[in-house]
Amino acid sequence: MSRRKVLKTLGLGGAILAGSALGGTRFASAESLQSDGKGDRQTLWVASVEELMSLPPGQLKDGLHVFVGGYYKSGDGGGKLVRYMAGSAKADNGGTVHKPAKGQGCFEVVHDGVGDFRWFGIFDAKTNADGALDAMVNDLSIRRVEAYSDLNFVKRHVFHRSDIEIDFQGHTVTTEGIELNKVDNPFGAVMFFQGIKTDMVYTVTLTEELPEYSDIFEVADSSIFVVDSWWHAQIKNNPGGSAQRELDYLLKVTEILDSTHVRFNYKLGWPLAKGRQLTYRKINPVFRCHVRNMSFTGIPVPPNGTSTRPFPTWDQIGSNPVAYEFAVECDASGIKATKVFWPVVMRRYNTHYVTERCQLMNPEERDWGGTGYLTQQINVLYGHVRDCNTSNARHLNDFTCAAYCMVENCHGDGDEYGPFVTHGQFEHDLTYINNSGLLSFANSGSTWGDSAKRVTVKKHIASRIVAHKRLTDLTLEDCHAVVTYTKPGVKMANSGSFWVNMDGLQMRGCTAEEMITISKSSSRGTRKNMIDSCSFSMLKGYEIARPIRSGTAQVGYMPCSGDLTILNSEFYNVEDVNLGSIDKLTLINTWFKGLPQAGGTVKVGTREIVMQGGGLVDCCFLFTGAWDKVGDVNNPKNKPDQWIAIDGGAVFSGTNGEKAFLKSVDPANAITWNFGNCRSAASDADTAHFHMQGGTNKLKAVGAHFTGGKYEATNGAFGNGGYFFMTSCLEEKVNRKALPAESDTVKHSAGNFSIF
Incomplete structure (x- = not known):
């Protein structure tokens, strides 16, 4: 009886059971579809990738489907459906593309947009997962990647694509043996999603003041701007500091108003004077790149204890999981990290994002600038950080030149380094609700501007609240500064205190166990300074x-x-x-x-x-x-x-x-x-x-x-x-x-x- 007649007699199940009896090979085949007039379509079954690669060239027809029962053996979780593409010249990546041992073309995975590390034979952290990650993320037909085991990475990956979700489903990610980072580079994460800067750069000198709250911006020629295009808008720094910029964000064009004015999706937080120079650069952002549910363990870094590198590559050793730059609607959730060097979630020029249910415990370094953060966010808009926590970290939430962002239900213990900070690069319209941990606003020096505006904090427990620089219109409601101990019997210096700027200051229902000190370093606000229904203990000799x-x-x-x-x-x-x-x-x-x-x-x-x-x-x-x-x-x-x-x-x-x-x-x-x-x-x-x-x-x-x-x-x-x-x-x-x-x-x- 011919092979075709046997298959027709046995049916699909019988063919699979007949397996090796047919033709003396180690694989079995079954006919899944009848002839449609263009030739028979067949689906073969093999137990492993090894058997797939050993298929005789004579059986490989263009469009042939093969079900692979497992990567190493049937049922090991690495199973997949592949299709033979006779004309394909793609390189074998060990998971989504396999080149047969003999013959031309290759097998490509047939999928519904969800990738799996097990396709690549990765079932634990003993096999480095870098090649698999690159293959799946750089395949634009894959929109979601799932992990079903612990993974180890030794490369620092940079991706420029959009619309990808990587879900580690609670498994541990390690970086044993990872390559050295660049010097002083918090973006050298395991996964760095980065938009692309174009060469389209235009500069205008403002012919009139751009008032605060304006979303209409002056441009030299509006014909080069298109609705829904994205631009990096940056004002030239003030002479008082190299980073003193009131405007430095990734913005989207929403309307072309006339030949020299466009509307962006942002209301200015600070007035920009006539004569200031404003530069626009066209950006192709990454969109909707999400990383979720990872337990990340970094690698040891020798302790420093000084303000200089103990050896040249010292800050290149450590690892961190995720970074974003020029990114829109890119979320990070469920990331729990320890032994991290740079921030767990690093962001610059991000907008409309959520960071939630993330955790950092006991990072490798806290004293070296930029290390030991849960999330650092530079030049960001419309961010939402929620339900996160840190232990013995430097900062839980760091904002530098941030606007219209919210932090809620986040908590830091061992908080003498300051879980919640802004650097004073003209942050504005920030809201903190139901958090705990030290707060320090606009407090990094004149390089950035020592300035912030309209910061609201509600229902907060802190060892200290420090807001004494040029912070205008600070609102504190139901905030409590409590005495904190760095170790049993040793009180944290100045804990239990408020230090606030009297420029539109409003406090309601607040308490301090040690003191409040009010100073005045700016006079920008127009609202009344008021303290209502508060209670403050006062230490001897303080102000x-x-x-x-x-x-x-x-x-x-x-x-x-x-x-x-x-x-x-x-x-x-x-x-x-x-x-x-x-x-x-x-x-x-x-x-x-x-x-x-x-x-x-x-x-x-x-x-x-x-x-x-x-x-x-x-x-x-x-x-x-x-x-x-x-x-x-x-x-x-x-x-x-x-x-x-x-x-x-x-x-x-x-x-x-x-x-x-x-x-x-x-x-x-x-x-x-x-x-x-x-x-x-x-x-x-x-x-x-x-x-x-x-x-x-x-x-x-x-x-x-x-x-x-x-x-x-x-x-x-x-x-x-x-x-x-x-x-x-x-x-x-x-x-x-x-x-x-x-x-x-x-x-x-x-x-x-x-x-x-």
Whole structure:
């Protein structure tokens, strides 16, 4: 009986069972389709790739399909369907393309767009998977690659294609024996997806200001721009720093408006002045390249501990899994890494992406710049980082020149290096929600610009929140700075503290276990500075608000000029702190409470304080004189008048080390005192309700209530246009002996109700 008749008699199943009996070969064949008039189509079955390669040339017809039962043996997971292509000249890659041992052409895998490392005979990390990865990712017919075992890579791969998803399905990726990286190259990852820069470069000098929030950009000739094309738009740096660029992003053209204006998919975060030079370069990005569900273990790198390389190739040894540049909608998810050198997920010029459910534990290096990050994101837009965590890493989330991005539900422990940072390259419109770990914003130096704008942080637990550089319109809600320990019994330096810039600052519902320090290094904002419903403990010797003094010209250390309102808040454990040089401080239902049993002193350099409700408990306001804006602290003539008004039911109680609630100690001080509806109750006879030692004072007390203690106001404290006027006040057992003698400008007896 002929072979064809046997197959027709047995059918498909019988043919497979008959196998080796037919023709004496090690493979079996079966007819899967009847003749369609163009010749019979056949599907053969072989047990392994070895048998596939051994098929006799006479049986290889163009279009022949062969089912391969496994890579090494049938059922080992490497099975696939291949088709013989007689005219194909593709190179054998061991997985998707096989060249038969004899004859021409090759076998190509027939698939539905999903690639498998097992096609290449890779079933564990003992066989390097680099060739398989290259073959599948560079095959544009494959849209998804799946791993079913641990894998090892020894190459650093660069891909320029789009629309590929690589899912490691939780398996471990290692890099034992990986080739050296280039020097100082965080993009030398196992997988680097990179768009292509073209030679189309155009520059325009702005003929008018580009205002903030504008999405209409000036170009030299709009005819070269096409809707949906992508461009790298970069403003020439400011002279103050080589990387001081307010605009440096990958943007898409959305509309051609006229001959010199196009609309991009981005609203400017900063105004660009007339005369600035703006350069556009055409980019062909990569799109939708996703890496998912990998457990990555890097390789050891000798410890450094210095700011220089211990040997020339030191920073070329380490490995990291994923990097993206000029990438759109490229996500990374489920990557869990340890022993990483450069960032786990490195991004530059990315837009519209998600990084989620990623983890970094115990990276190889944290002190060398750029190392030990979970994700570093440079010049990025519209990013979303969520549900990630780090342990003992440098940064969980790093933004440099980022805008319109969100970070949520991310957490870092062992966080003294700072899980959440921005570098101050004009970041703007960033939002952080429900995270934990140290925050440091705009804090990398003048090279980048020391600037950020409109950063919002909600529901955050941190060892420190540092935002003292040129950060405009910072919003902190339900944020808590807590004392943290680097090891048992060793407290992290400055943990439990806020350090914020008073330029559109708004804080609500925040607490600090150690202190808050407010400085002012920019004046860009238009919204009010406000602290509401907050509570801050204060360490001895620290500053609630920075004063003007020698050496404070450095950005981030500037004194607090401007106005600030604090309401429904409390400063406690006050011992010896400074209240700087704020222009006007409005305190509404806000309390200052001295250290128990010792009392506290607040040194006040503020020009004007208005206290409505709230008050002082075992605490003193010690007026040092308001500092002038020039900052000549050695010239008393530069000190302007200070004002304080107490009303709205404010209460002073207890005592303190200064033995006074309000005290002026500098004979050069000029202070106006206003007491309205308030109550001052001294706990002992030696505590003064107010104490004036010389200077020029103007005091008005109408309707106030003083209990116990004493008044301390010398005759010499009201000259040079000063006055003392007290009336309609209630006094209970107050010692009045130290009041000045009455005169035309001193009146304090008539109209008061005194009980002794």
